[in-house]
Amino acid sequence: MRLLLVVACALIDADGRVLIAQRPEGKELAGLWEFPGGKLDANERPEQALIRELFEELGITVKEPCLAPLTFASHAYEAFHLLMPLFVCRRWEGFVAAQEGQALKWVFPKTLRDYPMPPADAPLIPALIDLLG
Template sequence: MKLLLVVACALIDADGRILIAQRPEGKPMAGLWEFPGGKLEPPESPEQALIRELAEELGITVREPCLAPLTFASHAYAQFHLLMPLYVCRRWEGIVAAREGQAIKWVKPNKLRDYPMPPADEPLIPHLIDLT
């Protein structure tokens, strides 16, 4: 089975809310909510990929020292096995904005379960509730 490495970030604002983004129509699992991030492009490190993805998706600048690894997801989908490190970021430059047609929302950690997420993302929620 193919191993797919993607990286995700829990952006946490000054009020302790976490940013989630809704997968747009036309993408697999459209309508589900997830943490921003994406696939690595060779020869990127996970941190470099996340910095690039956050700039592309949300228009913000993140510095590598502001990314703190928290946990990871390991999930077997039908076509591939997903390995997804989750980083926490509390400091960035710029204003968060949806730049790829996705809906975005700031959510208190204890309300994350109110938003349907891909199976790989759901196990990350308790770690974020414990963190805040």
């Protein structure tokens, strides 16, 4: 089975809310909510990929020391196995704005389960609740 490495970020605002993005129509798993991030390019480290993806998806600049690894998901989909480290980020430059037509929402960790997520994202929620209450 093919292993797919993707990276995700829990952006945390001053109120302790986490940013989630809704997958737009036309994409696989459209309508589900997820943490921003994406696939690694060739010869790219997870932190580099996340910095690039956050700029592409949200228009923000993140510096590597502001990314802290929190947990990871390991999920077997039908066609591949997904390994997804989740980083936490509390500091960035610029204003968070959807760059790819996706809906964005700031939510408290305890309400994350109210938003339908891909199977690989849901297991990340308890670590965020433990971290932020």
